[in-house]
Amino acid sequence: MIEVEHLSKVYGSTTALQDVSFAAQPGEILGLLGPNGAGKTTTMRILAGYLPATKGTAAVAGFEVHVDPMAVRQRIGYLPEVPPLYPNMTVEGYLHFVGRLKGLSAGDRPQRVQWAMEQCNLQDVQKTLIHKLSKGFRQRVGIAQAIVHNPPAIILDEPTIGLDPRQIIDVRNLIKSLAADKTVILSTHILPEVNMTCQRVAIINNGKVVATNTLADLKAQQTEQLIYELDVQGELDSVEQSLQSLEGVLTWQWLSEQPSERRKVRVTCNPDPQVGPQLTHTLVHAGVAMYEMRRLGTSLEEIYLELTTKEEVDTSAESEIDPAELPVSDAIRHPTSSSEEADPPNAEDLS
Template sequence: MIEVKNLCKSYGEYAAVNDVSFTAQKGQIVGFLGPNGAGKTTTIRMLSTYLPPSSGTAIVAGFDVLREADQVRKRIGYLPENPPLYGEMTVREYLKFVGEIKGVPRAKLPEKIDEVMERCFVSDVRNKLCQHLSRGYRQRVGLAQAIIHEPEVIILDEPTSGLDPKQIIEIRQLIKSLGKDHTVLLSTHILPEVSMVCNKVVIISRGRVVMESMLADLAREKSLEQVFLESVSREEVVDAAACVN
């Protein structure tokens, strides 16, 4: 479960994330949607305890990301925008290392490695060096790394970027299956992805949440595309007004 309240992150004068609040319950796949540069990655980095928030709070898996970061780290799986792979390790060696530092019990580790490789469709490259992998494989090894310790909360930053259409379908299915017993936060700027995979959507623009809604409630009235365009441009109108004043 994720509970974000008034989260802010500023670099000097510039507010990258400004007063973001939303929630994600267990079993939900939340699409975190926004144009490039909207503050998606910064928010996600705060939720993953990589960056400390400037103000506001975020509770991830029941713990505060700032004060109980250690507890949060044990309970999250995180795939950053660029998969954090060690080029000189084979996929298997890499997953073993991640399993070790994420605290997977030693006896269970080999079995877990095989399982995640299977789930993320990377078994065929298990003995290849990470630096020789194509973008699509790198992305999926990154995903395997994020779920190896069965985290309560899974945070994925643009998990389908760089994948071919077949891989995208496979990964979307995988994410859907993860959503059954985990909380998944999925950042993306691909609209159809959200309507296909997620059951909740949070739209962010210029560091602010402009809309938070269950996808089911949304579809009745307008398409996601309409809503997205409206909420993003509305925000821009507000900004323009502020500039005039």
């Protein structure tokens, strides 16, 4: 559904993206994970048609962004980090306005607006002015404007940033429900969002994709050793001799300083899945009682830190861009963040 190949973006002498490639399939939630300034927002703006790429290609449903941008915009819904909302419009009026901009016919628009509000649980606030809504509800309105034309692909930039825990859970569930028949790409620098929401992750650091895989496979690829924590009872010499006799055991460390009949030991082994069963068999055969054996996995945090702290990140390429310099999408031009901004023309007719 979404394919990015060898994408690069250069601002003057600064390279924001360098040879970025990844793909997202229908029904999949792909997370773009990386520190602030890594290039996530630049990637999404290129996919959404807001910025041109310097090199490479980006395609949605077979249409390349730089060749047929209007066809791409008809097939994506885009939520920037700051939702492009008009605060003096009602929720319903704003969605009608966006639906008209996105080419929905007058006959289809009421049904599509109602569907978007139902998907985002906005029915109770549909007549409310947007500036009176909480941040969580404004984020829902932002997602509703992205899906009102029912696109097959959705691009969400930091969709849970600044929300409280209850609102984060609600937005997570909404994103998962949308992925039932759509492709979703979301960017974040918050690790729990990836764990709780995404099936696959592309980690971006300093404008480059440093890893792309499912979370389970990514952890397996980065694991060079297996670590087991054992709760055993037996003679100290018997335990240590058993551990020393196993070829796959690299080191061990006793976790209890005071001598006792029952103690815990942490064992580091080669990344061979057969070492665990061999370890159990050898200890039991030596007369050691085993109360517990637990494998310690590599956390996503450890992988993330390993992949993103190799170089200092240059944040200059991810500085804010004046919305006036951006091309107008078929969705909506970025309004300013000022609460005093005037409504668009004829907005009162749509409220």
